[in-house]
Amino acid sequence: MKISAQKEFYGTFAIPGDKSITHRAIMFNAAAKGVAVVTNALLGEDCLSTIRCMRALGAQISVSDNKIFIQGSPCFHDADCDCGNSGTTMRLLMGLVSGRNVRVTFTGDSSLSSRPMERVAAPLRSLGADVRTTDGKAPVRIVPASLVGKEVCTHVASAQVKSAILLAGLGAEGETRVIEPLKSRDHTERMLSAMGADIRVEGNAVSIRKGELHCVNVDVPADISSAAYFMALGALCGETLCKNVGINPTRTGILKVFDAMNVRYCLENEHSVCGEPVADIRVFRSEISPVHLTREIMPSLIDEIPVIAVLCAFSRGESLIEGAEELRVKESDRIASTAEMINSLGGECVSREDGFIIRGKGTLRGGSVPSYCDHRIAMSGAVALTASEFGGEINGAECVNISFPGFYTLLNGNGGTVC
Numbered sequence: 401m402k403i404s405a406q407k408e409f410y411g412t413f414a415i416p417g418d419k420s421i422t423h424r425a426i427m428f429n430a431a432a433k434g435v436a437v438v439t440n441a442l443l444g445e446d447c448l449s450t451i452r453c454m455r456a457l458g459a460q461i462s463v464s465d466n467k468i469f470i471q472g473s474p475c476f477h478d479a480d481c482d483c484g485n486s487g488t489t490m491r492l493l494m495g496l497v498s499g500r501n502v503r504v505t506f507t508g509d510s511s512l513s514s515r516p517m518e519r520v521a522a523p524l525r526s527l528g529a530d531v532r533t534t535d536g537k538a539p540v541r542i543v544p545a546s547l548v549g550k551e552v553c554t555h556v557a558s559a560q561v562k563s564a565i566l567l568a569g570l571g572a573e574g575e576t577r578v579i580e581p582l583k584s585r586d587h588t589e590r591m592l593s594a595m596g597a598d599i600r601v602e603g604n605a606v607s608i609r610k611g612e613l614h615c616v617n618v619d620v621p622a623d624i625s626s627a628a629y630f631m632a633l634g635a636l637c638g639e640t641l642c643k644n645v646g647i648n649p650t651r652t653g654i655l656k657v658f659d660a661m662n663v664r665y666c667l668e669n670e671h672s673v674c675g676e677p678v679a680d681i682r683v684f685r686s687e688i689s690p691v692h693l694t695r696e697i698m699p700s701l702i703d704e705i706p707v708i709a710v711l712c713a714f715s716r717g718e719s720l721i722e723g724a725e726e727l728r729v730k731e732s733d734r735i736a737s738t739a740e741m742i743n744s745l746g747g748e749c750v751s752r753e754d755g756f757i758i759r760g761k762g763t764l765r766g767g768s769v770p771s772y773c774d775h776r777i778a779m780s781g782a783v784a785l786t787a788s789e790f791g792g793e794i795n796g797a798e799c800v801n802i803s804f805p806g807f808y809t810l811l812n813g814n815g816g817t818v819c
């Protein structure tokens with residue numbers, strides 16, 4: 401896919417629905433009593449994997465436009481679940497089916513099959529689940545076992561791990577309590593509470609008791625992780641407005657980074673949709689300063705680090721990103737792939753075990769970069785090329801369909817006006 405340099409980039413953008421919230425709205429309603437409609441859903445490949453798996457487990461799900469109609473099935477069938485590229489699908493479902501008296505095998509594509517699954521399997525086993533990984537990875541097999549709630553401290557601040565334990569806790573006797581080292585995104589807690597679960601949050605600890613879920617309609621806000629590409633283009637090349645973006649405080653680390661980098665932005669039309677805070681985010685062309693990011697902020701912007709690294713490359717001066725070793729186990733090794741992408745476009749990025757040093761030169765030359773079959777690398781590369789001197793090409797560009805179908809159409813069709 402060729403990406404042209406665009407020195408001026410202005411527009412108002414309708415960003416697709418939040419991936420994390422769409423996964424949960426499908427999964428939890430499909431496991432609940434009743435019927436529900438999910439509107440403004442993201443129909444990217446990852447969420448389609450969740451639909452496929454929940455159908456295999458017994459729910460009836462139909463899709464029309466960007467609405468998903470769900471008839472829940474609290475009793476699951478034995479199933480083979482192909483999770484595609486989606487870590488959220490596999491990890492959350494491992495928890496959801498444990499203790500439900502079913503035999504389920506989870507498989508995924510080559511990227512997902514190389515990602516760690518013991519981080520979920522081990523805590524589930526501590527509740528009594530019978531979870532068998534393949535050398536710590538997929539395929540993962542779950543067989544019937546009775547679960548008993550207990551307190552579990554997780555080693556990584558991961559919403560996927562936390563959510564898997566909470567979902568298993570719905571089927572465990574007594575109370576299950578998860579304590580995280582840092583607070584990760586809390587969409588699971590909010591949605592389970594709206595669906596009638598007995599769930600309590602105290603700081604970084606969440607407790608849940610055995611219980612049933614009741615279907616709720618969900619209107620999904622736009623995904624701040626997807627908006628981030630157009631927000632970055634506003635800061636680099638003009639002005640952008642992204643509408644109805646979820647600004648849940650566990651997801652807005654990028655706005656704190658904008659403050660630290662002197663990126664000018666404002667939030668408009670703040671309101672709440674289905675228990676999630678939402679706003680329009682307007683970003684203006686800015687003189688971008690380098691930044692130093694440390695471990696504490698990582699859970700709130702982990703998926704945005706590749707595009708933040710691109711912004712650092714366009715600043716003038718040295719940025720340091722540390723405490724980000726989780727990036728090594730995403731859809732690609734994002735420390736390696738981000739550094740290679742920036743270097744091959746003419747920037748200077750040195751990778752470290754837990755992050756990068758980026759020596760910003762105020763610009764990038766452009767050139768040709770692979771996507772590493774990673775949607776977030778492809779879109780960060782596309783932002784870098786759009787703001788670069790000469791533009792260039794992304795090879796393997798179609799992987800953006802994992803989280804952002806229509807990304808290139810929005811990028812190429814920027815309207816020249818901001819409402």
Ligand code: S3P
Pocket residue numbers: 419420421423488557558559560561563584585702703726
């Ligand atoms: C997600 C949590 C994050 C994030 C992923 C989606 C979720 O992963 O990187 O894209 O929906 O819970 P971790 O929880 O493993 O950090």
